[in-house]
Amino acid sequence: xxxxxxxxxxxxxxxxxxxxxxxxxxxxxxxxxxxxxxxxxxxxxxxxxxxxxxxxxxxxxxxxxxxxxxxxxxxxxxxxxxxxxxxxxxxxxxxxxxxxxxxxxxxxxxxxxxxxxxxxxxxxxxxxxxxxxxxxxxxxxxxxxxxxxxxxxxxxxxxxxxxxxxxxxxxxxxxxxxxxxxxxxxxxxxxxxxxxxxxxxxxxxxxxxxxxxxxxxxxxxxxxxxxxxxxxxxxxxxxxxxxxxxxxxxxxxxxxxxxxxxxxxxxxxxxxxxxxxxxxxxxxxxxxxxxxxxxxxxxxxxxxxxxxxxxxxxxxxxxxxxxxxxxxxxxxxxxxxxxxxxxxxxxxxxxxxxxxxxxxxxxxxxxxxxxxxxxxxxxxxxxxxxxxxxxxxx
Amino acid sequence: xxxxxxxxxxxxxxxxxxxxxxxxxxxxxxxxxxxxxxxxxxxxxxxxxxxxxxxxxxxxxxxxxxxxxxxxxxxxxxxxxxxxxxxxxxxxxxxxxxxxxxxxxxxxxxxxxxxxxxxxxxxxxxxxxxxxxxxxxxxxxxxxxxxxxxxxxxxxxxxxxxxxxxxxxxxxxxxxxxxxxxxxxxxxxxxxxxxxxxxxxxxxxxxxxxxxxxxxxxxxxxxxxxxxxxxxxxxxxxxxxxxxxxxxxxxxxxxxxxxxxxxxxxxxxxxxxxxxxxxxxxxxxxxxxxxxxxxxxxxxxxxxxxxxxxxx
Numbered sequence: 029x030x031x032x033x034x035x036x037x038x039x040x041x042x043x044x045x046x047x048x049x050x051x052x053x054x055x056x057x058x059x060x061x062x063x064x065x066x067x068x069x070x071x072x073x074x075x076x077x078x079x080x081x082x083x084x085x086x087x088x089x090x091x092x093x094x095x096x097x098x099x100x101x102x103x104x105x106x107x108x109x110x111x112x113x114x115x116x117x118x119x120x121x122x123x124x125x126x127x128x129x130x131x132x133x134x135x136x137x138x139x140x141x142x143x144x145x146x147x148x149x150x151x152x153x154x155x156x157x158x159x160x161x162x163x164x165x166x167x168x169x170x171x172x173x174x175x176x177x178x179x180x181x182x183x184x185x186x187x188x189x190x191x192x193x194x195x196x197x198x199x200x201x202x203x204x205x206x207x208x209x210x211x212x213x214x215x216x217x218x219x220x221x222x223x224x225x226x227x228x229x230x231x232x233x234x235x236x237x238x239x240x241x242x243x244x245x246x247x248x249x250x251x252x253x254x255x256x257x258x259x260x261x262x263x264x265x266x267x268x269x270x271x272x273x274x275x276x277x278x279x280x281x282x283x284x285x286x287x288x289x290x291x292x293x294x295x296x297x298x299x300x301x302x303x304x305x306x307x308x309x310x311x312x313x314x315x316x317x318x319x320x321x322x323x324x325x326x327x328x329x330x331x332x333x334x335x336x337x338x339x340x341x342x343x344x345x346x347x348x349x350x351x352x353x354x355x356x357x358x359x360x361x362x363x364x365x366x367x368x369x370x371x372x373x374x375x376x377x378x379x380x381x382x383x384x385x386x387x388x389x390x391x392x393x394x395x396x397x398x399x400x401x402x403x404x405x406x407x408x409x410x411x412x413x414x415x416x417x418x419x420x421x422x
Numbered sequence: 423x424x425x426x427x428x429x430x431x432x433x434x435x436x437x438x439x440x441x442x443x444x445x446x447x448x449x450x451x452x453x454x455x456x457x458x459x460x461x462x463x464x465x466x467x468x469x470x471x472x473x474x475x476x477x478x479x480x481x482x483x484x485x486x487x488x489x490x491x492x493x494x495x496x497x498x499x500x501x502x503x504x505x506x507x508x509x510x511x512x513x514x515x516x517x518x519x520x521x522x523x524x525x526x527x528x529x530x531x532x533x534x535x536x537x538x539x540x541x542x543x544x545x546x547x548x549x550x551x552x553x554x555x556x557x558x559x560x561x562x563x564x565x566x567x568x569x570x571x572x573x574x575x576x577x578x579x580x581x582x583x584x585x586x587x588x589x590x591x592x593x594x595x596x597x598x599x600x601x602x603x604x605x606x607x608x609x610x611x612x613x614x615x616x617x618x619x620x621x622x623x624x625x626x627x628x629x630x631x632x633x634x635x636x637x638x639x640x641x642x643x644x645x646x647x648x649x650x651x652x653x654x655x656x657x658x659x660x661x662x663x664x665x666x667x668x669x670x671x672x673x674x675x676x677x678x679x680x681x682x683x684x685x686x687x688x689x690x691x692x693x694x695x696x697x698x699x700x701x702x703x704x705x706x707x708x709x710x711x712x713x714x715x716x717x718x719x720x721x722x723x724x725x726x727x728x729x730x731x732x733x734x
Contacts (some may be wrong), residue, residue, distance in 0.1 A: 042570055068704050084657055086549040087549060090549070123659075132609065146566065217704050243703060244701075244703055244704055245703055245704075246703075246704060246706070246707070248661075249706070250651050250661075251432070251436055251651075251693075251694070251706075253428075253429075253432040253435075253701075254429060254432060254693050254694075254696040254697040254703060254706075255696070255697075255703050257425055257428045257429055257432060257697065258424075258425065258697060260428075261425050274551050274653075276653075277652070277653070278651055278652065278653070281567075281651075281652050284566055284567060285567045285569065285576065285578050286428070286576045287569065287576040302551070306551055306553050306652070307564025307652075308553065308556065308565055308652065309556075309564060309566060310565070311567075312565075401488075410459055
């Protein structure tokens with residue numbers, strides 16, 4: 029290498045570093061809502077909202093942020109929490125454990141911040157959770173389902189079902205309720221996809237069914253025909269898809285292109301209006317596990333759905349939006365119960381909250397900080413997700 | 423056996439798409455020895471513009487805008503034209519000023535253009551995936567893909583269409599570069615720009631034309647890829663762009679039949695590798711890079727490439 033090209037190589041590195049720094053700053057500086065206006069005496073209720081706000085998983089971050097904003101607006105309209113104004117600090121973890129740790133440190137160092145609503149992905153949540161636990165800052169994850177997360181300690185909570193519970197529930201549903209004995213599994217090889225697939229696998233065997241094929245793929249893949257062709261040869265009655273809808277809609281389409289006509293059952297990562305939008309005719313009749321039924325006849329649910337529709341051009345909120353909203357409303361209820369916007373007081377109050385009626389269903393914590401909640405199944409019908417005729421036996 | 427045949431068909435299908443993008447890479451590299459990293463983004467714009475032209479309405483910058491709702495074939499031609507112009511503009515603004523600068527400068531400029539285009543696409547089309555409209559000719563009234571079976575192997579009509587388009591395009595381009603006056607000017611400029619200029623070749627025009635054709639190929643590949651996978655998204659170009667680059671290197675960079683062969687081989691290796699190697703599907707992207715390393719170590723000129731002459 030001559031001198032010029034070495035200098036240019038350095039310049040390239042500098043440009044890349046600056047680009048990443050700029051992206052990071054933009055993400056961090058984004059939405060720190062101003063604290064001016066409200067009374068100066070009451071302590072503010074500032075919430076850290078962490079998830080993939082940019083990058084390839086930005087759709088999940090967008091849902092997360094939307095739910096948090098609706099909760100914030102509703103709380104502020106009612107005079108804040110303990111008289112303090114509610115504000116949001118966004119943390120962009122890109123769904124990546126390395127970034128999540130940086131976000132966690134930023135939140136911990138912000139003394140006004142009272143608790144963290146996040147993170148969304150299991151890998152990121154585990155990485156960041158250790159830091160929150162050590163610093164004594166409450167973290168409530170709305171969506172990270174990997175079983176070990178709540179073992180991190182008493183400051184770590186979750187309001188969605190673990191992969192283990194969901195996997196077993198769906199296995200019983202496939203074999204027991206639907207009566208399909210011969211199943212195949214296709215999973216996203218992430219903490220989430222694999223954990224759920226393993227729980228389902230064990231559950232099916234325990235329920236007396238058989239797993240004829242178990243194939244994996246990487247998040248972001250677009251071609252699944254190699255795996256589907258292998259699955260086709262084993263002739264399953266149902267394929268359980270453990271992962272997220274962007275890949276899932278393509279899996280369904282490619283299964284049809286391979287001439288497969290088999291019942292599909294998707295994990296909660298499929299429960300989004302985007303699934304029928306992207307999947308079209310190929311996902312009609314697909315069953316999906318969900319944590320939030322937006323058609324539920326409940327004034328609190330409908331108020332939330334209306335607020336979301338008003339903000340987002342009539343779109344229906346997915347469960348990521350609902351759970352993000354529930355996390356904040358739950359923490360606000362805990363703070364009101366404690367009568368203080370103090371980090372430790374909120375965490376103590378959460379332990380004694382009993383059963384909180386969230387829009388995603390009744391939320392009760394077990395001694396581990398995990399939620400006890402019912403599972404529901406929706407079906408894709410004429411391009412929308414509606415309550416499936418066959419629900420899991422309780 | 424049937425399963426193997428199906429896997430082979432699956433691989434050839436992906437291979438055709440890689441081959442189409444690889445041609446764009448290889449033409450541009452052949453003439454100015456620049457790896458046009460923005461190529462994956464031109465491919466992505468090809469897919470998005472095809473969708474735009476086919477839709478009745480689409481969300482741009484978050485607002486719903488009416489669209490012409492054209493037929494797929496017209497839409498993809500428009501996308502090719504628009505993206506071809508984009509390619510020429512990029513060459514004019516980001517590469518030509520750096521043509522006599524050290525090669526690394528142009529490479530950095532290419533990376534910059536790539537990041538810029540990705541972000542532009544995110545702000546225009548949003549970060550979500552956008553559904554590719556069903557193409558009536560290849561879809562039944564119920565929305566299922568039209569297909570036929572040979573033995574137990576399922577082949578959709580759209581796959582056949584993609585293969586035919588790829589083969590015809592390759593043949594035409596090869597004839598164009600080998601047999602026409604402009605093609606000869608391209609090959610001359612690729613060998614030595616200064617001497618070609620002295621012989622009366624308008625090198626700037628030849629390079630612009632190369633970008634025009636190469637970018638149109640990228641848009642064609644993008645439109646077809648969108649149709650095959652029923653979607654477009656702002657980051658869709660990155661991975662196929664890398665694969666196409668590897669396909670071009672595999673076949674011998676700068677060589678059009680080489681890019682075609684490299685693309686097909688890469689597609690088949692990926693499909694068979696992920697189907698038959700233990701845990702193969704988890705490493706499907708790794709196969710391409712293993713091939714890249716092997717080729718660079720043992721046959722740097724690629725399968726069909728002539729020995730690289732060490733200029734400068």
